[in-house]
Amino acid sequence: RFFVPAMIFDSSPNSGKGFDVFEGSFDKILDDFTSTTTSPVKRWIARTVLKVGWAAVMLRWSGRFGPDPLQRNFAKLIIADAAIPKLFLYSSNDVIITAPEVEEAIAAAAAGGTPLDQVNFHTSLHVSHYLDYPEVYEQSIVNFLTKYVP
Template identity: 30%
Template sequence: MIFLYGLLNDASTSTNNAEIKTNSLSQEVTFPEGEINDKTPVVFLVGWGGSTLKQLAKYREVYLQKQCIIITQSQQAPGQHLLELPDAPVKQTRSYELVRHMAENKLTNNPIFFHVMSNTGFHQYRNLGKTLMEQNRKIVGAVLDSCPAWFNFERIMDAFFELLRAKIPLPRSVLYCFVRVVMYVYKLYWRILYLTGYSVAEKNREAITDGNKFPWPKLYLYSDSDTVIPSASVKASIEQAKVTSAVRSHNFLSSLHVQHFRDFPERYLQECTTFFDSCLEKHFDSEKTIQQCKL
């Protein structure tokens, strides 16, 4: 891996960045200045479908200020995530590649924290979480921003429309007609899968259930005004997650999909940093207790 030294999104401190090459995704690992050891937290920052590393920089800065190692993952190809099946082998391959890069950088004993956005981030989080659990890694918590939601064609169409509107300067009516045609083909694609015995809705439901039932603490950030991921879906996930883990949540009420940080920066930072600190404190208290028991 090639290390690059430079400024992070106009930050006052310099960082070491290493580019990670995996199939179809843009990924980067950022190291804080100063000493790094097995107590340095590793944060997996997974963006929404269509996000870029530049758009995720302000989220990365939150954890860089906490002296964390941040592995940032974005998927820039518009709409590509919509074509991937919930249990697509490529998702698992990405997880194994990331875990391998952690081992190469001697990060196998570090506490791990997640910050993921939208359903795209949630599905990658679910696969990566399962892979890390299989290897008995120390996962201390997860922030779930604008996710998850159950499978719904109309919801997918809304998400695709918003993605195109942000990237292509065309009238809404033109984009909407284009999306309608694309979604017709998209429905046909999933229908063919269903006729061959593959239920996308069922696989998506299984994936969301798996992610909600991970044992580590979770913070759900959502909004009643999110038209892509309805707050009702997030609230249902919160109730499901309470069965197996400690759960916190905050409803921003008026912000749109993955726009909570933009609209309410102070409250967003407060929620994330307070939760992160509590997860790390609980983890290190637990580690201390284990060491005392061994003595």
């Protein structure tokens, strides 16, 4: 076993609702992933492969086939590990893990008594905060580690 003094979440975790939260935004996610593909045929192939993969994941983790890994992840990292300080780095412009989802995780962590910090980068895309705001990103991590890691 090892000791985890703190956790930093960049554009995650989701709210703990699992794969169900992605149903309404799945087409938007596909559009974002395939937007740079100029060929309609290649875009259709990429979207089809992603949809088949998504369906396989949904079948594997839904209901009687096993527990949803996103819910298990949330239960472990946010609920069970409530005593471990957490830094949440996210953006209001993220369409993959949306700000409301991260804020639900932040609220759940706060309700569990978790010491936490949060930074909303507002305009950066999913996991692009460092690219858009390197100084703020680095300073947020330094401040968090200084505050919570001996």
